[in-house]
Amino acid sequence: MEAPGKLLAISDLHVSYADNRRFVADELRPESSADWLLVAGDIGELAADVEWALDLLSRRFATVVWAPGNHELWTTKDDPVQLRGEERYRHLVSVCRRLGVHTPEDPYPVWRGAGGPVTVAPLFVLYDYSFRPAGARTKEEGLKLAYDAGVVCTDEFMLHPDPYPSRDAWCHRRVAETEARLAACDPGLPTVLVNHFPLVREPTRVLHYPEFAQWCGTDRTAEWHLRYRAAAVVYGHLHIPRVTWHGGVPHTEVSVGYPREWGRRGSRPPGPRQILPRS
Numbered sequence: 070m071e072a073p074g075k076l077l078a079i080s081d082l083h084v085s086y087a088d089n090r091r092f093v094a095d096e097l098r099p100e101s102s103a104d105w106l107l108v109a110g111d112i113g114e115l116a117a118d119v120e121w122a123l124d125l126l127s128r129r130f131a132t133v134v135w136a137p138g139n140h141e142l143w144t145t146k147d148d149p150v151q152l153r154g155e156e157r158y159r160h161l162v163s164v165c166r167r168l169g170v171h172t173p174e175d176p177y178p179v180w181r182g183a184g185g186p187v188t189v190a191p192l193f194v195l196y197d198y199s200f201r202p203a204g205a206r207t208k209e210e211g212l213k214l215a216y217d218a219g220v221v222c223t224d225e226f227m228l229h230p231d232p233y234p235s236r237d238a239w240c241h242r243r244v245a246e247t248e249a250r251l252a253a254c255d256p257g258l259p260t261v262l263v264n265h266f267p268l269v270r271e272p273t274r275v276l277h278y279p280e281f282a283q284w285c286g287t288d289r290t291a292e293w294h295l296r297y298r299a300a301a302v303v304y305g306h307l308h309i310p311r312v313t314w315h316g317g318v319p320h321t322e323v324s325v326g327y328p329r330e331w332g333r334r335g336s337r338p339p340g341p342r343q344i345l346p347r348s
Contacts, residue, residue: 074103074131074182076189077341080138080265080305081111081324084118088328092338093122099130105180106130106341107189109305109323110138110265114227116150116157120164127168132178134171136191137161138265138306139284143227154231154239158193173247177254180261184345187300188254192264194244194290197237200270200282208237208283215280222284244289251297259300261344267304268293269315272322276307294318301344310339319347 079097084090099106106126112119119141127133141161144153152160165172173193180187198208205211215221224236233239254260262268266286273282285306294302295316302318308326312319323342325331331338 074101074105075343076105076107076180076182076184076261076345077130078107078109078263078303078321078323078344079325079341080109080303080322081308081326082108082113082122083111083140083325083327084113084122085115086328089325089338092325093125096337097126097129097340103131103182105132105134105182105189107134107136107191107261107263107303107323107344109136109263109303111140111305111324112138114140114143114145115148116141116161116164117148119161120168123165123168123170127170132171133169134178134189134191134263135165136173136263136265137193139195139222139224139228143223144229145227153229154233156231177250179258180345182345184300184347186258187345188258188260190251190254190260190262190297192247192262194247194264194266194287195236195240196266196284197240197287197289198283199288200273200285202279202282211280211283215283218278218280220278220280222281224284240287241289244287251293254297256298259298261301261303262293262297262299263303264290265304266306267320267322268302269320271315272304272307272309272311272313272320275309294320301347303344310342 201211230239268290302320305324
């Protein structure tokens with residue numbers, strides 16, 4: 070008899086690396102035909118790589134849910150798709166819709182398997198430099214500390230906010246739109262919130278370079294796991310896979326990361342983490 074379905078999650082596949090691409094091609098498979106997979110961003114930088122991975126996964130898993138990471142939003146010189154900012158994001162949404170993959174722009178699906186029913190909400194809210202390093206009172210002071218330390222996220226050069234004046238302005242627009250959607254969800258159901266960046270600041274406290282935290286989220290989402298009845302929060306970006314608890318809610322970092330990172334922990338990339346039923 071086939072095993073019952075599970076709600077699984079993974080992020081930061083970074084398929085431009087050959088070892089990671091082989092892992093996705095050969096090993097990232099469901100245990101049951103009823104398994105769902107939540108993909109919390111950073112599949113890769115090239116639009117074609119994002120499409121390749123999501124096409125493959127959508128044919129393997131019963132349902133795939135995608136939330137964008139910062140790498141998908143980069144506009145690199147070697148990508149034939151030279152769209153920037155909001156237009157690039159909308160292009161990737163259209164790719165997902167063609168593949169049957171759920172995005173932050175679609176009606177939120179409901180997981181009705183073990184541990185459900187729950188509303189699965191993929192989010193796209195970016196960051197606004199509010200996770201500032203100690204001693205920085207403003208965005209400008211935080212960025213100066215980062216530049217002085219030589220710890221500057223590539224987003225500053227590759228992630229364009231068009232048509233918004235800044236990445237933080239785009240973030241604030243996304244926060245407002247997402248709050249309205251979450252508030253309209255069925256109040257009788259808990260949620261699983263899926264975002265590339267952590268929704269709370271605490272997981273960034275262990276970063277080796279604290280200056281990098283300002284590219285890792287926004288204080289405006291700090292209470293979403295409570296306000297929107299989260300049974301679980303899924304995120305990536307930090308490349309520090311672990312579970313932390315905030316307000317009684319598990320926040321699970323589900324990244325694969327770069328080969329040099331996962332290679333220190335084992336001989337193969339980590340597989341997806343089980344979100345529901347809670348193990």
